Amino acid sequence: MSELQRLKGQLPPEMQSWVFVEAAAAVDPPLITLEEIGRDEVEIQIDLEQWDNLALDHRNLLFWHEVGRVQNDTIPRDGWEMAALAIGLGGAIGELWVQDGLLLLMALGLSGFAGYRLYLKNNSEKRLQDAIAADERAIDLACRFNYSVPNAYKSLGGALKELVEQTRKKKKRSFYEDRLEALRKSAGKARAEMAEQEGSRQSVSSENVYG
Numbered sequence: 449m450s451e452l453q454r455l456k457g458q459l460p461p462e463m464q465s466w467v468f469v470e471a472a473a474a475v476d477p478p479l480i481t482l483e484e485i486g487r488d489e490v491e492i493q494i495d496l497e498q499w500d501n502l503a504l505d506h507r508n509l510l511f512w513h514e515v516g517r518v519q520n521d522t523i524p525r526d527g528w529e530m531a532a533l534a535i536g537l538g539g540a541i542g543e544l545w546v547q548d549g550l551l552l553l554m555a556l557g558l559s560g561f562a563g564y565r566l567y568l569k570n571n572s573e574k575r576l577q578d579a580i581a582a583d584e585r586a587i588d589l590a591c592r593f594n595y596s597v598p599n600a601y602k603s604l605g606g607a608l609k610e611l612v613e614q615t616r617k618k619k620k621r622s623f624y625e626d627r628l629e630a631l632r633k634s635a636g637k638a639r640a641e642m643a644e645q646e647g648s649r650q651s652v653s654s655e656n657v658y659g
Contacts, residue, residue, distance in 0.1 A: 451496065455511055458593065467518060471496050479611075482514055482523050490518050506607035508593075509586050509600070516585025522578040576623065580630045587634075597642065601635040 455469045472481070472493040479498045485491045492514050499507060517523060583604060590600035608628040615621040 451499070451507075452494070455492075455494070455507075458508060458511060459515060460589070460592070463515070463518070466490065467492065467515070469494065480510055480514055482517060484523050490523060502607070502610065505599075505603035506610060509590060509604040510607050512586035512589040512593075513579075513582050513604070515589060516582035517578070519585055520578065520581055522582065572623075576626055579623070579627055583627060583631055584634065597638055601631065601638065605631055605635070 452469050452471065456464065459467055459469075466489050468485070468489065468491045470491055470493055472478075472495045474493075477493065477495045480492065480494050483491045483493060492511070494511075502510070586604055587597070587600045590603065591597060595603070605628060608624050608631065612621055612624045612628065615624060
């Protein structure tokens with residue numbers, strides 16, 4: 449079984465008909481990325497040369513992170529915003545010339561919406577929060593595929609540490625470090641919840657025996 453076939457089997461059954469896993473064809477591609485290839489189809493693209501150097505558990509969790517992005521609907525989409533911004537601004541200038549107030553408002557509204565979408569797309573804090581949410585999805589998916597909670601956190605944490613070590617660009621490395629810090633906090637919270645549940649079970653067991 450090829451790695452791409454193996455990863456296809458790591459998709460939740462409800463996603464296997466519309467999410468595809470393919471080898472990246474671009475020059476110097478990122479390790480793993482998403483692309484919307486149709487109205488209802490998504491492709492996860494992987495640079496197999498880099499990918500094969502990672503441990504199996506690290507590969508799984510990084511893959512599930514991308515699946516989590518699909519589930520959260522944070523897929524990168526075609527950059528229509530720049531075109532809409534240009535059209536809106538061009539329309540606004542044209543309507544100023546002909547002095548049509550309604551069309552001017554519509555053109556300005558289009559420009560404002562496109563500008564807001566561009567702001568969100570390029571906002572580093574928004575990108576980080578989306579990535580952290582996808583990491584949480586990855587943990588849930590790992591547990592769905594028979595990982596224990598501690599092993600899921602350990603595997604994703606190990607994968608992020610490896611990415612930190614391999615990344616030279618400061619901004620991108622900082623992005624991975626921030627994700628790793630958020631994952632540590634999440635793991636601590638999960639550990640506390642598990643300890644609380646374990647304590648509750650022990651309390652119930654004592655009541656059953658000695659009650």
